[in-house]
Amino acid sequence: QVQLVESGGGLVQAGGSLRLSCATSGRTFSIYAMGWFRQVPGKEREFVAGIRWSGGSGSTYYADSVKGRFTISRDNAKNTVYLQMNSLKPEDTAVYYCAGRSNSGRYALPESYNYWGQGTQVTVSS
DSSP: OEEEEEEOOEEEETTOOEEEEEEEEESGGGOOEEEEEEEOTTSOOEEEEEEEOSSTTOOEEEOTTTTTTEEEEEEGGGTEEEEEEOSOOGGGOEEEEEEEESSOOOTTOGGGOSEEOOOEEEEEEO
């Protein structure tokens, strides 16, 4: 099993920045890719960003709504993945979840992921 713990959420004004962290533990050698999703009440979980975790060059993928503003990165030595969020907007308000998967599925599909964190709240005030 793999455990994921998010941190770094909070309240920020529009235009501000936050950095989310996702610490992984357990059978981390089995992780193929990591992703960040977000969800607001009454809506489906939405893909935000993804990154290849094991091997490769750490290819990254983003939802159109966050391209140019958010950056996903990894530190394999620390078993941690990050989401740097800049130029935040009120519509970025959501619970943000870290996810990991051991297969080569599609980054944007929540069903592709085996492991999930508990989520961290991000609130952007206007």
